[in-house]
Amino acid sequence: MALLEIKDLHARIGDREILKGINLTVNAGEVHAIMGPNGSGKSTLAQVLSGREMYVVTGGEVIYNGKDLLDLSPEDRAREGIFLAFQYPVEIPGVSNMYFLKAALNTIRKHHGLEELDAMDFIELVKEKMKIMKMDQALLNRPVNTGFSGGEKKRNEIFQMAVLEPKLAVLDETDSGLDIDALRVVAGGVNAMRSPERAMIVVTHYQRLLSEIVPDFVHVLAEGRIVKSGGKELALELEAEGYADLYDEREAVGKV
Amino acid sequence: MSESTNTIETFANQEYKWGFVTEIEADAIPRGLSEDVVRLISAKKEEPEWLLEWRLKAYRHWLTLKEPEWANVSFPKIDYQDIIYYSSPKAKGDGPKSLDEVDPELLKTYEKLGIPLQERAILAGVAVDAVFDSVSVATTFKGKLKEQGIIFGSFSEAVKEHPDLVRKYLGSVVPASDNFFAALNSAVFSDGSFCYVPKGVKCPMELSTYFRINAKDTGQFERTLIVADEGATVSYLEGCTAPMRDTNQLHAAVVELVALDNAQIKYSTVQNWYPGDKEGKGGIYNFVTKRGACRGVNSKISWTQVETGSAITWKYPSCILQGDNSVGEFYSVALTNNYQQADTGTKMIHIGKNTTSTIVSKGISAGHGQNTYRGGVKILKSATGARNYSQCDSLLLGDKCGAHTFPYLEVRNTSAQVEHEASTSKIGEDQIFYCRQRGISTEDAVSMIVHGFCKEVFRELPMEFAVEAQKLLGVSLEGSVG
Numbered sequence: 001m002a003l004l005e006i007k008d009l010h011a012r013i014g015d016r017e018i019l020k021g022i023n024l025t026v027n028a029g030e031v032h033a034i035m036g037p038n039g040s041g042k043s044t045l046a047q048v049l050s051g052r053e054m055y056v057v058t059g060g061e062v063i064y065n066g067k068d069l070l071d072l073s074p075e076d077r078a079r080e081g082i083f084l085a086f087q088y089p090v091e092i093p094g095v096s097n098m099y100f101l102k103a104a105l106n107t108i109r110k111h112h113g114l115e116e117l118d119a120m121d122f123i124e125l126v127k128e129k130m131k132i133m134k135m136d137q138a139l140l141n142r143p144v145n146t147g148f149s150g151g152e153k154k155r156n157e158i159f160q161m162a163v164l165e166p167k168l169a170v171l172d173e174t175d176s177g178l179d180i181d182a183l184r185v186v187a188g189g190v191n192a193m194r195s196p197e198r199a200m201i202v203v204t205h206y207q208r209l210l211s212e213i214v215p216d217f218v219h220v221l222a223e224g225r226i227v228k229s230g231g232k233e234l235a236l237e238l239e240a241e242g243y244a245d246l247y248d249e250r251e252a253v254g255k256v
Numbered sequence: 257m258s259e260s261t262n263t264i265e266t267f268a269n270q271e272y273k274w275g276f277v278t279e280i281e282a283d284a285i286p287r288g289l290s291e292d293v294v295r296l297i298s299a300k301k302e303e304p305e306w307l308l309e310w311r312l313k314a315y316r317h318w319l320t321l322k323e324p325e326w327a328n329v330s331f332p333k334i335d336y337q338d339i340i341y342y343s344s345p346k347a348k349g350d351g352p353k354s355l356d357e358v359d360p361e362l363l364k365t366y367e368k369l370g371i372p373l374q375e376r377a378i379l380a381g382v383a384v385d386a387v388f389d390s391v392s393v394a395t396t397f398k399g400k401l402k403e404q405g406i407i408f409g410s411f412s413e414a415v416k417e418h419p420d421l422v423r424k425y426l427g428s429v430v431p432a433s434d435n436f437f438a439a440l441n442s443a444v445f446s447d448g449s450f451c452y453v454p455k456g457v458k459c460p461m462e463l464s465t466y467f468r469i470n471a472k473d474t475g476q477f478e479r480t481l482i483v484a485d486e487g488a489t490v491s492y493l494e495g496c497t498a499p500m501r502d503t504n505q506l507h508a509a510v511v512e513l514v515a516l517d518n519a520q521i522k523y524s525t526v527q528n529w530y531p532g533d534k535e536g537k538g539g540i541y542n543f544v545t546k547r548g549a550c551r552g553v554n555s556k557i558s559w560t561q562v563e564t565g566s567a568i569t570w571k572y573p574s575c576i577l578q579g580d581n582s583v584g585e586f587y588s589v590a591l592t593n594n595y596q597q598a599d600t601g602t603k604m605i606h607i608g609k610n611t612t613s614t615i616v617s618k619g620i621s622a623g624h625g626q627n628t629y630r631g632g633v634k635i636l637k638s639a640t641g642a643r644n645y646s647q648c649d650s651l652l653l654g655d656k657c658g659a660h661t662f663p664y665l666e667v668r669n670t671s672a673q674v675e676h677e678a679s680t681s682k683i684g685e686d687q688i689f690y691c692r693q694r695g696i697s698t699e700d701a702v703s704m705i706v707h708g709f710c711k712e713v714f715r716e717l718p719m720e721f722a723v724e725a726q727k728l729l730g731v732s733l734e735g736s737v738g
Contacts, residue, residue: 050693078695090690093681094708103704104694111695143708160694 003028003065003199004168010059011048018044020224021060026168029196033210033235034203036221037243042203043087045221046172049201050084051077065167078104079111081167085157085174092144097156100144101126101163108164129162133189151182158189169193170201175209187212207239288337291315294443297342301412304419314432314442321436327599328628328660329568331541334506341444341477400460406490407452408463411479414450421452425483429512429549429576437508437570438545441477445510448479453488453519462718464493478509484519486552491522493721507566509544517552517579524717525573526725528565528732536595536624539567546573550582550611558585559602560716562725564732567596572630574603577611577639584613587713589725591732592625592657601631601662606639606672615646618710621657622733628660635672642672650680651709653702653733681709703730 051074432442532539548557559573575584586602604613650659691701
């Protein structure tokens with residue numbers, strides 16, 4: 001059984017329909033890249049999967065781990081193992097990163113009938129993950145994302161993912177705003193998380209992330225639909241030829 | 257029928273809805289206020305002549321005063337002739353007979369606050385005879401204090417047993433003529449707490465009114481007087497995190513603190529009176545005058561308050577820094593949800609040399625709540641080397657609430673240092689979603705963010721109180737987001 005099955009998914013924000021029939025199957029252990037031009041619906045897909053309420057699903061279904069995903073609240077999706085690495089991680093002044101992450105981990109553990117971790121056990125657990133992400137201990141004590149640089153925010157997202165160990169990670173433009181060194185650290189963290197039990201959906205505009213996180217499948221999203229799917233080499237093609245051809249192709253077959 | 261009767265009646269009806277039986281008490285005096293009523297109250301309490309005179313003087317002065325209108329709150333006019341100014345301690349049969357008769361919503365709140373079962377009954381006003389063993393707890397507690405020479409008990413008791421102390425300090429910080437509500441309180445105060453800590457004694461435990469909640473119905477015009485003699489230290493906790501049932505709509509309390517040389521008083525409050533319903537009907541008007549005098553050198557008075565209840569809060573715990581090197585502190589969290597209004601803050605009056613004051617105010621507004629910080633820092637000519645630091649932060653939840661800040665500053669000594677910082681922020685939908693995406697529920701997310709916002713104030717609360725206060729904020733904000 002597939003971990004995630006998206007069938008003919010339609011979604012809108014306000015009056016604007018953004019997703020116009022997405023079909024996608026993701027199995028455990030796979031990494032899928034979603035590429036596409038600005039405004040094609042990549043981020044919308046990521047947000048819809050995580051349950052953002054401003055996006056209204058108008059049709060289709062999403063089955064995750066045998067459950068109707070669209071029926072679950074955002075927090076229940078998270079507890080069931082869906083993690084969204086935000087394109088713009090949110091600042092929460094006054095709440096320490098460590099406190100926040102411990103609260104998150106413990107709600108998820110509780111959901112699965114596991115014992116909650118105390119501060120000591122928690123520190124033990126995060127030490128290892130911090131090394132992988134080259135995270136400074138000081139970042140743990142600072143308020144969530146508050147005053148973090150762009151690179152620190154993105155690193156913090158992947159660090160959270162490493163601690164929360166999701167089944168399905170959705171990375172929304174994790175490469176945006178990163179220089180090449182920061183990109184490598186972040187990608188290294190993501191690669192360390194790849195496992196046969198875990199699937200990832202990597203949403204990106206550029207190929208450069210995909211030479212660091214090499215996907216098993218690449219899908220091209222344009223105007224709310226997946227217009228092309230292939231292996232990792234599709235990303236390279238797009239890099240060489242750009243997205244413009246996609247429109248030309250579709251115009252040629254009168255799809256617009 | 258006047259508007260205020262209307263409001264009071266609405267409130268009374270609510271009580272009825274919740275299964276309370278409102279009967280006219282046998283030992284209640286007629287509505288309204290007059291010299292005779294003041295005399296009657298004093299007589300019923302078997303007070304000495306000087307106290308009656310004091311009350312009468314206050315009453316006569318009150319007649320010349322007008323209700324203050326400068327606060328940033330609005331409410332229907334109070335009809336002072338429509339209030340019953342004295343009623344004897346509640347008779348059995350007045351309240352619900354058992355917890356089964358109490359509003360389940362209220363019980364749910366108690367449960368969320370983690371209040372022990374037996375205490376829930378007391379708080380809900382269930383008529384119980386000798387409730388569990390709190391009586392014996394209180395007795396042991398009093399014995400311990402007595403060994404150290406600490407006097408702690410009800411105000412009426414103190415008037416009888418320690419008239420000289422009461423007479424010396426009563427009205428010495430908040431004169432009977434101070435303001436409209438203080439004058440009213442001075443004329444008709446029902447009861448309250450009195451505490452005296454003798455020279456050099458460090459009070460071995462936190463003093464709490466909680467120990468007396470079932471002892472007496474302190475009523476709506478409470479009077480508290482705390483005196484720390486030279487070198488004495490005391491920490492006093494007022495109130496309780498549980499929403500107390502109370503049929504009185506107007507509360508006009510007075511609290512006076514006196515710290516002599518090298519003495520320290522820490523006064524912590526959690527106020528959670530009935531705030532009114534979601535539409536803003538009913539609720540307590542909490543008009544309180546609280547002031548501390550740092551009379552001696554190196555003395556210190558610290559106010560910490562968490563205000564989440566009441567329909568209207570009007571309250572400015574202040575410090576008169578008279579002794580050289582004395583220290584005044586004010587840490588406050590005020591929360592207004594639904595249609596609650598709060599106009600609160602402090603006044604720091606620097607008179608002595610090298611006096612220091614710190615003000616940290618955190619206002620949280622949700623629903624249609626209106627939250628005002630009003631603070632005054634006054635540095636007199638004599639206060640060489642005085643310093644003040646003020647910080648007022650406002651947090652908004654939603655877009656129908658309001659936060660207002662009115663800092664007043666008066667500096668008459670050029671050597672003074674005064675700092676003021678202010679900020680306003682809003683809990684955003686994106687913050688909540690970020691938390692939810694990490695598995696944290698909306699309720700927990702709000703509570704986490706609000707707690708982060710209030711951290712500096714909670715740190716000042718005695719440990720147990722801080723935990724309760726945090727839970728209380730969470731409960732008070734339920735349903736305010738999303």
